[in-house]
Amino acid sequence: MSNKYDVTQYDRPSVSVDVLLFTIEEGELKILLIKRNEEPFLGTWALPGGFVRIEESLDDAAKRELFEESGVKNIYLEQLFTFGAPKRDPRTRVITVTYMALAGKSEWKLSSSGDAQDAAFFKVDGLPKLAFDHAEIVKYGLERLRNKLGYTNIVLGLLPGAFTLTELQKVYEIILKTKIDKRNFRKKILSTGLISASGKKLEGIAHRPAMLYTFKNKKIVITD
Amino acid sequence: MSNKYDVTQYDRPSVSVDVLLFTIEEGELKILLIKRNEEPFLGTWALPGGFVRIEESLDDAAKRELFEESGVKNIYLEQLFTFGAPKRDPRTRVITVTYMALAGKSEWKLSSSGDAQDAAFFKVDGLPKLAFDHAEIVKYGLERLRNKLGYTNIVLGLLPGAFTLTELQKVYEIILKTKIDKRNFRKKILSTGLISASGKKLEGIAHRPAMLYTFKNKKIVITD
Numbered sequence: 242m243s244n245k246y247d248v249t250q251y252d253r254p255s256v257s258v259d260v261l262l263f264t265i266e267e268g269e270l271k272i273l274l275i276k277r278n279e280e281p282f283l284g285t286w287a288l289p290g291g292f293v294r295i296e297e298s299l300d301d302a303a304k305r306e307l308f309e310e311s312g313v314k315n316i317y318l319e320q321l322f323t324f325g326a327p328k329r330d331p332r333t334r335v336i337t338v339t340y341m342a343l344a345g346k347s348e349w350k351l352s353s354s355g356d357a358q359d360a361a362f363f364k365v366d367g368l369p370k371l372a373f374d375h376a377e378i379v380k381y382g383l384e385r386l387r388n389k390l391g392y393t394n395i396v397l398g399l400l401p402g403a404f405t406l407t408e409l410q411k412v413y414e415i416i417l418k419t420k421i422d423k424r425n426f427r428k429k430i431l432s433t434g435l436i437s438a439s440g441k442k443l444e445g446i447a448h449r450p451a452m453l454y455t456f457k458n459k460k461i462v463i464t465d
Numbered sequence: 466m467s468n469k470y471d472v473t474q475y476d477r478p479s480v481s482v483d484v485l486l487f488t489i490e491e492g493e494l495k496i497l498l499i500k501r502n503e504e505p506f507l508g509t510w511a512l513p514g515g516f517v518r519i520e521e522s523l524d525d526a527a528k529r530e531l532f533e534e535s536g537v538k539n540i541y542l543e544q545l546f547t548f549g550a551p552k553r554d555p556r557t558r559v560i561t562v563t564y565m566a567l568a569g570k571s572e573w574k575l576s577s578s579g580d581a582q583d584a585a586f587f588k589v590d591g592l593p594k595l596a597f598d599h600a601e602i603v604k605y606g607l608e609r610l611r612n613k614l615g616y617t618n619i620v621l622g623l624l625p626g627a628f629t630l631t632e633l634q635k636v637y638e639i640i641l642k643t644k645i646d647k648r649n650f651r652k653k654i655l656s657t658g659l660i661s662a663s664g665k666k667l668e669g670i671a672h673r674p675a676m677l678y679t680f681k682n683k684k685i686v687i688t689d
Binding site: 253298325 | 476477479517518519522546549550551562615
């Protein structure tokens with residue numbers, strides 16, 4: 242290999258991962274944040290994340306950082322977008338590969354260590370000041386999350402295996418932060434082909450028990 | 466800042482961009498490749514791309530590399546996915562941020578320079594052996610492209626401003642590599658809400674001239 246093309250001649254940026262973990266709690270859409278335990282932005286809230294190790298895959302780095310900083314594990318994370326504006330980190334050039342997940346909060350217990358001194362869920366409509374460009378990243382993630390409701394099964398993890406259309410509508414309303422007309426919702430969600438009637442009905446005392454539905458695809462697919 | 470958290474302590478990967486530029490030519494879906502003019506994989510076909518400069522945004526790097534290696538410019542590129550398997554480059558750890566575009570071929574003239582000795586379009590169903598993990602990246606891009614037909618206006622750049630449903634169907638059939646039933650296609654594409662009737666009809670000698678349609682959104686939006 243000639244020196245002209247020696248890859249080591251190029252200045253290298255640092256590469257990090259950051260995780261957007263959304264959940265619904267008390268009827269509100271929330272996101273997981275950690276309080277930074279290091280400079281820059283010491284004591285400021287931020288997305289859980291950190292530097293990718295040189296022999297580690299991007300997915301593994303995201304899982305590791307999420308667990309180290311918040312105690313959350315066994316979550317299906319999907320790559321969202323890579324942010325690389327030259328000045329987004331005051332230290333040096335840091336390109337960050339972001340990951341997104343939407344999951345039921347009961348699945349984990351928060352505990353922070355490593356570069357984080359605290360971890361907590363915040364309402365997406367009342368976030369504290371965030372480190373770096375994380376406010377912009379959260380805004381982007383929210384937009385993508387809301388768009389994905391229309392054509393993916395991203396809310397799968399927030400619902401029981403079989404659910405009523407009323408339960409599904411409630412989840413959509415919380416994430417979209419808007420009331421939806423019941424008939425319109427039913428028509429639209431059925432036309433997506435994402436869910437199907439289970440044939441079973443909600444057990445209980447109702448005179449006309451509601452039909453239970455399931456997602457056709459039992460594995461979350463949020464890429465598309 | 467304590468040494469413990471000094472960002473410079475971390476080994477840094479190299480970061481590159483790679484571009485998937487799809488077009489339709491002679492009724493076939495094709496992708497732009499360049500022939501490498503450097504090691505490794507000297508003389509092997511690859512996606513146009515290269516290293517991100519330390520003070521350059523990711524988008525700018527993608528546009529610059531595409532132009533340097535193929536002469537193509539003024540294309541709307543959108544970030545696709547970031548590939549970062551630790552051993553994907555034999556030289557060192559290289560994380561690559563990929564970009565995708567679908568455009569009409571008449572818009573440019575190929576000419577290669579820099580790290581490329583040639584540039585040409587290849588049928589996606591008959592690609593030569595590709596450098597690095599580029600075959601895997603092309604496979605991923607094709608899958609995403611095909612899925613995006615269902616809910617985005619990604620084919621906008623391949624059609625005139627107003628088009629018949631027959632013209633649109635032909636483009637879909639080429640990209641999906643399958644015959645589509647005419648009535649099903651019309652019903653499905655209209656139900657997406659992506660296009661609307663222009664009110665004008667195809668001029669010509671036909672007894673029943675076809676209605677012309679337009680995309681409601683005149684700007685390509687392929688993220689979602």
